[in-house]
Structures are given as structure tokens and as C-alpha cells.
Amino acid sequence: MAGTYATDPEWADVSPIELNDGSESGAMPLATIAYPSDYLEATSYLRAVMAANEMSERALKLTKDVISMNPAHYTVWIYRARILFALDKDLLEELDWLNGVSLKYLKNYQIWHHRQVLISSKKHFPTMPTKEPDFLMEMFTQDSKNYHVWTYRHWLVRHFKLWDSPREIHDVEALIQSDVYNNSAWNHRYMLRFGPRDDQPDAGMINAGDSSASPEEKGRLTVVDEDLVDAELKFAQKQILRAPENRSSWWYARGVLRAASRGLEEWEEFAGRFVDGEQTKSSHAVEWLADVYAEGEKAKAVKMFTMLKEKYDPIRKNFWDYRIRQLGVVA
Amino acid sequence: MPLTIAGRHRRRVRFPAANLLPAITSTPGIAAQEKHHQQQPQLGLQDHPPFQPPSKSSKSAKVGKSQKSTTSSGMATQHEPRPGIPSLFTQPPPIRDPLTTETIQLQETTLEKCLTFLKGLHPSQTGPFNAAGVPALLREDHVAYLYESLEDYPAGFVAMDASRPWMVYWALAGLTLLGENPTHFRERMPLGGFGGGHGQTSHLASSYAAVLALAMVGGTEAFALIDREAMWRWLGRLKQADGGFSVTEGGEEDVRGAYCASTIIALLDIPLALPSDAKKARDAGFETLTEGVAEYLSRCQSFEGGISGSPGVEAHGAYAFCALACLSILGAPEETIPKHMNIPLLLSWLSARQYAPEGGFSGRTNKLVDGCYSHWVGGCWPLLQSALDGKPQTTGVPSETVGSLFSREGLDRYILGCCQTPTGGLRDKPGNATQHYHYRTNVSVSPGSAFESAFSWRSSPMAAEEEVYEPADRLVAFHPLFVIPYQAAANLRLWCESHPISV
DSSP: OOSTTTTOGGGTTOOOOOOOOSGGGTOOOSSEEOOOHHHHHHHHHHHHHHHTTOOSHHHHHHHHHHHHHOTTOHHHHHHHHHHHHHTTOOHHHHHHHHHHHHHHOOSOHHHHHHHHHHHTOTTTOSSOOTTHHHHHHHHHHHOTTOHHHHHHHHHHHHHTTOTTOHHHHHHHHHHHHHOTTOHHHHHHHHHHHHSOOTTSOOOSSTTOSOTTSOGGGTTOOSSOOHHHHHHHHHHHHHHHHHOSSOHHHHHHHHHHHHHTTOOGGGGHHHHHTTOOGGGOOOHHHHHHHHHHHTTSOHHHHHHHHHHIIIIIOGGGHHHHHHHHHHHTOOO | OOEEETTEEEOBOOSOHHHHOGGGOOOHHHHHHHHTSOOOOTTSSOOOOOOOOOSOOOGGGOOGGGGGOSSOOOOSSSSSOOTTOOGGGTSOOSOOOSOOOHHHHHHHHHHHHHHHHHTTOOTTOOOOBOTTSOBOOOHHHHHHHHHHTTSEEOGGGGGGGGGHHHHHHHHHHHHHHTTOOGGGGGGGSOOSOOBSSTTOOBOHHHHHHHHHHHHHHOSHHHHTTSOHHHHHHHHHHHBOTTSOBBSSTTSOBOHHHHHHHHHHHHHHTOOOBOOTTOHHHHHTTOOBSSTTHHHHHHTTBOTTSSBOSSTTSOOOHHHHHHHHHHHHHHSOHHHHHHHHSOHHHHHHHHHTTBOTTTOSBBSSTTOOBOTHHHHHHHHHHHHHHHHHHOSOOSSSSOSSOOOOOSOHHHHHHIIIIIIBOTTSOBSSOOOGGGTEEEEEOSOOSSTTSTTTGGGOEEEEEOOGGGOSSOGGGOOOOBOTTTOSBHHHHHHHHHHHHHSOOOO
């Protein structure tokens, strides 16, 4: 093998470990890749330095080279993080480089985990790097629903206790303003407003994962700030008026009411405004009314579920029939 | 020119890179499309782009095999759907908001593309179509494609180097579903540990894929390849203080980790007691590998009702499958699911994943339908159905069941109409959930074990008269938790039980 590393004096003392995928033994491995020679060479040197657990500048450079050829190579990312800490490298510089890689490879678990590992270092980052939210918003201009970025942002909120940070809610509002159907932004908003704080384990809803609480109690606050709840309901109504057939905003409102242990019936009139025979503007409003009526006026609930099943959401016919059966009324 | 390795002929994989691998495609058009595509958990560390329609739709292209149609074609105009298709699958939804945003634009584009396929009018759809207007499964093309996909990939696939166990699992699973016998690949299974490849750290996703691939080829030689004691120690080191599992040492923790670990533990009869060096888990007070997993999953249910990759993140169809399958491995679904999940919220969210007219599932609220969710979201339904049906009373098909709560017809139309590529290969896995009724019995392959319930599943084909596809297009039934044939799962478990490891 001859190439960049084989002829480089800096690497002269390393014996590369060549790829062994089983074919040496005469077996014919499945799903082989005709690797480019530079990748084969770089990964041969990577195996060698990893076997020696080498923490060096040259190994750091090598990891960057491998990442540039295959950013999904999770092993090399973990090795790189270890070297960065061992050599006490400038992590802000690493973040700068990482930003470019992140924008190039939008869907990659390793990049975002690497970022989390770096930022987790309390020694280097006692507070959040100031440019972090700007960079995340730049990522969202590429894909406003990027699951990796949102997962990271959620972690960031918890790590630096940013629930009440004006910047967080500001960014969420900007994203909802530009695309009210961005469900990722709605989820983040819910976590800022009603998610567990640092006195409880992280969860999608409070009261989850505690074997003493039943799933019916999930998401219900013990102490309710009614002003906050009212403000969030108002916000949801405003967004529903912009786009009535949007599951995100209707289900956000359900989450808010649930947090406050308030019933859906307080929105009966509001939901009713979108349900008007042939002029019906929202299947979610129909479902809302069905759920309100299911508590008492079962015949009316059946009527609403029937509208969904026959006209507004017929692909879910079996589910609506199930809901009707659950009402326990004789057809 | 066939490549020759070790004196044997090999075929090059001929499918275009763009069909399989967005990561290496750098043309601007594909990158732009890629950008908005849903994230899927890289259980397979890989993503499939939505189908790419040919640039032109030419009427004259629709010749040839379409004449084999079992119905008169009725193709007077380009826009008239084939006969037999209900309007639910040929018309846009009745309510559309006046507001237009990026989400709406993407949705409309996808819907338009799907409609052409659903109506059976795309030039690449050469039939035959049945009386319900549904195209046949292109079985021979898919089989040929899958055999090829086990061979040599061009250099551009270097970005898949950490996913080779997946490439093997996907292809073997696809072939097995289509009725092929994969056992002759035994001699070609990779040796050694279960990272992505030589010199790569062990990873739960690679290990899951490798164990399932070994289970499918079967046989003592394949089973004996697995170092179960090393696996046990390694799983102990991956277990975290909050009950979940990280996917690799030093890597991220999410519900993929919990599901892959539970699958491996159950199939390989791994001892449940934590190894002595399982430091994080022991410090947190756990004594077994499975303790705290269900509580961790409970914290992943979002306010929408669905389940996220890790606590506090948006609900996502693929993670929902991982979590529900994991709960159904850890115990009987009628106990574990209602105990840890709010069922009414979960049902509503899961049901809302199916769209019309597309018929397929989306992974998240206000995202697009995608073939891969036929597996992820489709796979949730038998588990929830079993949870709602309660404790099995008989050795056979239950006499009372809540039944199917989604539209199998919609999903069938989407898979056969929109997801098949004419040169073989699907835009993702076929939807096994639509063709077989999966249920549990009161008889287990592993009675008395911690995983008694996980090994008590059976399946029976759905009655043909209720279906829109042809009987010839039926696939082999896969186990709803382990995603390999029932017998392959039972064989591996029983072999491991009869070869216990001493720890």
C-alpha cells in the first residue's frame, strides 16, 4: 500500500493494520465495498493508532481525515473526543470546524453526540457558548425539523437550565411564525413551558417513569401557573386561527389543558366555530367536540366521530369506529 | 466484468447510489430533496430518500406489461384513475388550510406524486393491476435486486462502512420475506465482533443486525459465532444510570439502544444479572440488565402521545416501534404497555400517522409519508392490538379482538402502488403488518422464562377476500418483535437455552 501515510515520515514508525473482513480465510464476505485506496490506507493507520491508544496530534489529524471520507464512522468520533480532552485542545476551535461538518451532513447521529460530549465539559463550558443558539438557528434554516438538532437543543436547555431563557422562547416563536406546522418547534415550546425541570428526571411529560404514578397522571402539573396556562391557550388559539387544519396547534392546546388538569369543554365554543356542516374548517375541531361530548352527550359524540369517519378523516375509519364502540352506546 | 475474489465470481451491485444512499449523493437536486426528508433513527444508520419520480411522465411510455392487466385498462385519459380504486385514494383531502408554508408545499408535492402512483398512472407502473386497481408485487425483480445488494458496492458507498451488518440484515430479511431461503449464506457470514467492521467499536445497532442475520441463516455454526459472555459484559457497560442503554461505549443513549439490547438479551438468553463492571448501572442501584428500562421508556412518551428517541424530544414513529417492541419483550404487552404508556394519547397519535389519499404512514406530526414507516408505524399496531386484547386465553387465534385499527387497504395501496421501483427493490421494507394477523397465545416457546410472553406470538394470514392485493403477493410472516421469521427466533432462543453460558 502506498499513499499519503505510507510515504509520510511522520508516520514512518507506525505499522498499519490492514482490513481483515474474513476473506483471508477463503470466505467470501457479504455486502463488500470497493473502498477507495485513500480510505483503506487511512483506516489501516487508524486501527494501528487506536490499538496503541495513541493520544497525539497526528492521530487527531488522522481522525479528521477519516471523518472527511466517512462522517458516519462512529468509532473515529469517539476516539477523536478522547484525544481532544487528553491533549487539552481548544474546544471552541473544534466547534468551529464541527459547524461546517454539521451543515454539510445534515443527518448524522455522531456529529451531534460529539458536540454534546464537548459542551458537557463543565471545565471548558461552565456556561453555554454564546454563539450556540445562532448556530442552531442556522441549522434550522437548512431543515427546521432536523431531529438530531432538536434532540441536541433539548439537551442544551436541560444542561444549562435554559427553560426561562428569553432566547429559547424567542427562537421557537420565530420558527412557529415562519411555519406554523413545525411540530418540532411546538414540542420544544411545550418542554420549555411544561416539561420537568431539574428537580425531576427528564421526560416528555412530568410524572412519567415513576412507578407510583399511573399513566393517566402523566403531564399533569401539581402546581399550576394559571396565567401561564391562559397565555399559552391564547397563543394556541391565535395559531389555530391562522391555520385551522393543523394538528400541532390543536394538540399543543390539549397538552396545555392537560398540564393544568382542565377539561376540553372550556374550548367547546371555540372548537365549534370551525365545525359547520359543509363549511367545516378543521377535522381537529371535530375530534375536539367528539371528545367533549364523549363525557356526557354520547349521541352527539357518535355524530362527530361519524363525520370524521365518513367525511373528514376516513382513512382512520377503524380508529373512529373503535372510539364509537368505546362510548358504549347501542347503535 | 464480474469481479473475482477468492476464485469465485461476484457481481457488482448495479443500482444507482441515489436509490439507496443519500449520504454520498452530492448533486444539488438530490441534496435539496434529502434535506427535508424525515430523520429516521439509524437503527440501520441509514436513511432512504423518498422516491424520485422520473423527470417526465410520457403517455406513450405506458405500454407493454400493462396489457396483462386483469381488468380492462380504461385508460382513456391520463388523469382518470384505473377502475376499482375508491375516491379516498384518488382525491386530495376535503379540508385544506388557505395558509401556505414550507410544510404545506412539501406535503402538496408529495401528495401530487403519490396520486399519480395511486391512480396507477405513472409511466413506470407496468402492471399487472388487479380488479382493485392495485399493481402486483414485482417479486422476481425484488429478489434479483436483493441478491445483488449482498455483493460488491462501488467506492461511493464508503459512507456505509460502519453499517455493513445492516446491509446484510436488510438483504437477508427482504429475501426471506419474499420466500427465498437464506441459509446457504451461512458460509459467508462475517466472523468476529459486532461493530460496523474490522477495527470498529461494538455498536448495539450493528450487533442487533448481526444477531438477526445470524438467526436467519441459522445453524449451530452461525449461533456459535456469537460470544455471548462478552456480549453480556459489554451490555452491562452500556447500561446507564437512568435505566436505558447507550448504543456504544462513549456513544449516545436512546430508545434504539434499549430495544436492540432487549432483543439481544431475549434471543441469546443472556443472563439478566448485571456483570460486576457495570459501573453506572450498579451505582444507580440496579441489579439486572432489564431493570429500569420500562421506566426509561415511559419518560419518552411526549405530550402528543407518541414516543421520542430520548426523553423530552418530539414523538417519532420509528422510536415508537423501538419502545413498544422493547416493552413487549420485557413483559406481556397488556401489562407493560398500559403500565408505562398513556394508551388513549398513544392510540390517537399513532392513528394520526396514516394519511389519505397517500395511504402510507408519516413518522411525525406534519411530516411526509415514507415507505420506512410501513415497518416502524405498521409494526406498532400488532403490539398495541395485543395490549388491548388482553391476556391470551387459547392456543390459537383469539375469538375476540379489537381488530385492525388502521387502514390496511391504504397501506397496501401505498406500498404496492407508490413504493415499488420497476427495477426491483422497494423504497423501503414491505409492510408485513398488513398481510398477517399477529397475536399471542397462552403457549410459549420459552415457558417460565423472563421472556415467556415475547416467545408466545403466532401469526395467521389475513383472510384473502378482505385484501386488495393478490394471494400470490403474500410475504412470509415475521416475528413482530424480532423482525425475523418466527422459527428463526425460536431456533436461536432454544439453542442458546440449551447452551447456557456460565457467568
